[in-house]
Amino acid sequence: MSADAPAGEEQGSRLAGGCVAVVLVGGSLFTLVQAVPESAYVLIGAAGTVGVQRARAWNARRREPAAEEEQPEPVDIVATLHEAADPGRSVLLTQIQKVAGLPNTRAVRALLGEAGIRTRGVRTPAGNGPGVHHEDIPPPLSPESDTPSEGCLCSSGANANTNNESGEGAREGLRVELIGQAGARIIDPNEARRRHEVRAR
Known part of the structure; x- marks a missing residue:
């Protein structure tokens, strides 16, 4: 109870101080409005504008920490x-x-x-x-250390084989021609008269 008592007393004193300030300011403004109405309107408008600006600034400061806390960390x-x-x-x-x-x-x-x-x-x-579904789960990403470097990894040097040079130039091999959207024709140049057609089901 001793911890709550100072907090309650402080809040009560703030409330009483605020009430006294409102009564004093309100009374003096009422007297001013009755004495000089034209200048009182200007002063009341200026005081109201300053009050609205301070209230908006206080409200914005109060909401800033809450907005920062609400942003969750991105989820991988x-x-x-x-x-x-x-x-x-x-x-x-x-x-x-x-x-x-x-x-x-x-x-x-x-x-x-x-x-x-x-x-x-x-x-x-x-x-x-x-x-x-287990078939829809993508494969795990490989670590960056396993990725190949941009340099060429092939070796083009001579080896100890004796059959490196065949003596023949480039020749034509199997060819695949698409037939529509669901099939393909496989052409073997060694068997010029036979063509194999494959249709997808």
């Missing part, structure tokens, strides 16, 4: 998806939500949509419902 949905899913298993949206710390599954769905990952009904050991 692909990494979160791999963390939530067992290898070769589908994962529910609610499981992804818990791992990512998101407020609801609607936010999870939005992040998955931005990443181009399909959501659909799935069956998991945790239950059935909307989620990401």
